[in-house]
Amino acid sequence: MPQVTYIEHNGTEHRIELEAGQSVMQGAVNNNIPGIDADCGGECACATCHVYVEGDWLPRTGTPGEQEASMLSFAATAQPNSRLSCQIRMSEELDGLVVRLPEAQH
Amino acid sequence: MNAPANVDHETLAASLPLDRIDVSDPALYRDDVWMPYFRRLRREDxxxxxxxxxxxxxxxxxKYKDIMQAELAHKVxxxxxxxxxxxxxxxxxxxxxxMxxxxxxxxHDEQRKVVQPIVAPANLAKLEHIIRERVCRILDGLPRGETFNWVDHVSIELTVQMLATLFDFPFEDRRKLSFWSDCATALPEAGGVIDSEEKREEVFAECLAYFTNLWxxxxxxxxxPDLxxxxxxxxxxxxxxxxEFLGNLILxxxxxxxxxxxxxxxxxLFLNQNPEEYRKLRENPALIESMVPEIIRYQTPLAHMRRTAIEDYELGGKRIRAGDKVIMWYISGNRDEEAIEEPDRFIIDRKRPRQHLSFGFGVHRCVGNRLAEMQLKILxxxxxxxxxxxxxxxxxxxxVGQRDAVEAEGVRQVRHRDPAHVQDGRGGRLPLGARGAGVSDPHPVQVVQGPLHPLDTGVQGVVRSGRAGVEAGRRGGVGQLWRGAEQRVPGERPLGLGQRLLHVADRQVRLGDHRCHRGEHLGEVVPGSAVGPGVGGGLRRELLVDQQVTGGDHGERGDR
Structure with a gap:
């Protein structure tokens, strides 16, 4: 199964295997990774599963769609490599993906 | 829908024809009986x-999921x-x-982004220290071993201090903020300080002048870094x-x-109603983390938000037409069995406590939600x-009804209960103060709840006739009653808004200076709500008549 590495704001790393099709947010929630709140449960409606896509993974995860961009524009700590992890679906192509978690989910 | 007094709401909610269910009825919130009506709607419609x-x-x-869909459909x-x-x-x-x-x-996005940095993580970190200091001061200054008003001493004081800080508002004038807030949300028909829109506009002018000076x-x-x-x-x-400045200020x-x-x-209140949860909390203060969102879900400070369709729109299998008013009832979605397990229970250690609608979702999601949570957590x-x-x-x-809905607020459900009694941490249980003396509430506070607002058109309510032989008594004067202006077939009288029927006179009755005729309807004006048609221009009238006057003497006197 493809793997994702989540790096908490304090540097703690979690390497997790996710089934293809699962969202990166779901993987974090299912594995109790601190720093992802996902208040809306994956509806792209709250920006509390915000992650920074590490390195050169961004072209492969894709960039935010309209709704996601709109929500991200209200996130306090958004950067050019910001994504909402509920909108990133795992696939074999994303095996090895690394995402960093922001200071806080706002 | 105006249900008669003493009705069994579970039964009524289950038996009313669907098209008669009107969950905007203020009395449902005032009486805290809104739940079965929403439960039925969630299941059947x-x-x-x-x-x-x-x-x-x-x-x-x-329903939770439909509300979520509506939140995301901001283009329509x-x-x-x-x-x-x-x-x-x-x-x-x-x-x-x-606003x-x-x-x-x-x-919306442009203006919101101007104020948003006030609640960004870095600023919140600064505020945390200030909030904690103030919370400590407020709590240390509370009366010990006697009853006091929790709402005033803690809830209002803490939030007003916070607001003063965010605005960098003169601290000594901070209660102006809660005054303006109350005026903004007041219902003119309730007859309080704000008894007309003109009066409200006067207060708004004062608020605007004060803030214009700061501006x-x-x-x-x-x-x-102040708002x-x-x-x-x-x-x-x-x-x-x-x-627009005023609008955003009020917001x-x-x-x-x-x-x-x-x-x-x-x-x-919830911890008092759920002593087992309170015990869990005392034994494990780390549960504050999950309790805070649970409080916010269970309270649902804003019962609803409204949208207006600008195009036809399909939702939950229904066709909403352009121009229609759409109410997202957060208070119902937060009790949706399909989204939240055992939603009617207050449980401080839920697995996914943050899954609730109280902050809204989508582009209008509450900008201050983290600050709100932080205040509760520190407290x-x-x-x-x-x-x-x-x-x-x-x-x-x-x-119900003292508060008009301002935009920020919407129909609200507020539930305050006071006074509270603080037990001193240093010793055993302190005397219960006023309760022992039989005085339950030495610090009355008017508390409000509910969708409420002026009632400006008729709502049909079926009212069964009064009990035979019952006459209206009075307590405190006839001014607290309404009398039906016209007689109709008992049992099918449309009630005026803000009215509740208590009795149908079965003989002539004298009430103060008024003489009621046989068959006339006597009722109460729902406190705090507007007064409906046929009620002689009265405003807020506390009623309370449920005193039955026995014997025939009132009827006889009524003849004089």
């Missing part, structure tokens, strides 16, 4: 059309103040206030009209004051350090 209510026709969206379901904004009540057109919560993108000072100074300075220097806000004042205040009060941390128990000793007082 989750997107429900009510053709006639005091607010006109409207759709109710009652508009928040714009010119269409009616975000509250079930349509305010008079010329008095509608533009960013009642705007659609892109203008003028700050616009000419270097930008600072007024941010608005004065913000690209999207520095050229606001006075009306920030009400949004920052009233909602958190209710959650602060609600938390104390409970400091409470647990000091007091093993805060005991509510008064009866909860639920009222």
């Amino acid at each position: 989750p997107v429900h059309y009510c053709a006639s209510s005091m607010f006109g026709p409207y759709w109710s969206v009652t 379901l508009s928040s714009d103040s010119s269409l009616g904004g975000i509250t079930i009540r349509d305010r008079p057109k010329d008095l509608r206030l533009p 960013f919560i009642a705007m659609d993108p892109p203008r 003028n000072k700050r616009v000419n100074a270097e930008p600072r 007024i300075s941010m608005l004065a220097h913000g690209e999207a806000t520095r050229n606001m009209t006075p009306r 920030l004042i009400v949004g920052g004051n009233d909602t958190t205040r209710n959650s602060i009060s609600g938390g104390v 409970w941390e400091e409470i647990l350090r000091r007091f093993p128990v805060i005991e509510v000793v008064g009866e909860p007082r639920l009222a």
Whole structure:
């Protein structure tokens, strides 16, 4: 199964295997990774599963769609490599993906 | 829907024809009986059309997932103040206030982003220290071993201090903020300080003048991290009209004051109602983390938000037409069995406590949600350090209708219960103070709840005739009653809005200076609600007549 590495704001790393099709947010929630709140449960409606896509993974995860961009524009700590992890679906192509978690989910 | 007094709401909610269910009825909130009606709608008609209510026709969206869908459909379901904004009540057109919560993108986004940095992580970290210091001071100053008013001493004081800080508002004048908030949300028909829209506009003018003075000072100074300075220097806000400035002020004042205040009060109440949860909390203060969102869910400080369809739109299998009013009932979605396990229970260690609708979702999601949570979290941390128990000793007082919906607020459900009794952490249980003396509430506070607003058109309510032989008694004068102006067939009388029928006179009855005829209807004016047709222009009247006068002497005197 493809793997994702989540790096908490304090540097703690979690390497997790996710089934293809699962969202990166779901993987974090299912594995109790601190720093992802996902208040809306994956509806792209709250920006509390915000992650920074590490390195050169961004072209492969894709960039935010309209709704996601709109929500991200209200996130306090958004950067050019910001994504909402509920909108990133795992696939074999994303095996090895690394995402960093922001200071806080706002 | 105006249900008669003493009705069994479970039965009524289950037996009413669907098209008669009107969940905007203020009495449902005042009496805290809204639950079975929403439960029925969620099961049988989750997107429900009510053709006639005091607010006109409207759709109710009652299920969590449908509310979520509506929140995301902001291109079709508009928040714009010119269409009616975000509250079930349509305010008079010329008095509608533009404010960013009642705007659609892109203008909404531009204005919101001006104030948003005030609650960014870095600023919150600074505020945390200030909040903790104040919480400590407030808690350390509370009376010990006697009853006191929790709402006033803690809920209002803490939120008003916070607001004063965010605005960098003169601290000694901070209670003006809660006054303005209360005025903004007051219902004129309730006959309080704000008994007309004109009066409200006068207070608004005073508020605007005060803040304009602050604006003028700050616009000419270097930008600072307070809300007024941010608005004065913000690209999207520095050229606001006075009306727009006022609108955004009211939004920030009400949004920052009233909602958190209710959650602060609600938390104390819920823990008292659920002693097992309180025990869990005392044994494991780390549960504060999950308790805070649970309080916010369970309280649901804003019962609803409204949208207006600008195109036809399909939701939950129903066709909503362009122009229709759509009410998202957060208070119902937060009790949706399909989204939340055991939703009617207050459980402080839920697995996914943050999954609730109280902050809304989508582009209008509450901008201050983290600040609100932080205030509650710090408050409970400091409470647990000091007091093993805060005991509510008064009866909860639920009222309806003193508050008009301002945009930030919407129909509200507020539940305060006071006074509270603090038990001192240093010793055993302290005397129960006033309760022992039989005085349940030495610090009365008018508390409000509910969708409430002026009742301006008729709502049909079926009222069964009074019990045979019963006459209305009076307590405190006939001014507290209404009398039916016309006689109709007992049992099918349409009630005026804000009225509740108590008795049908079965003989002539004299009430104070009034003489009621046989068959005439006598009832109460629902406290705090507007007075309906046929009630002689009265305003708020506390009623309470349920005193039966026995014997025939009143009837006889009625003849004199």
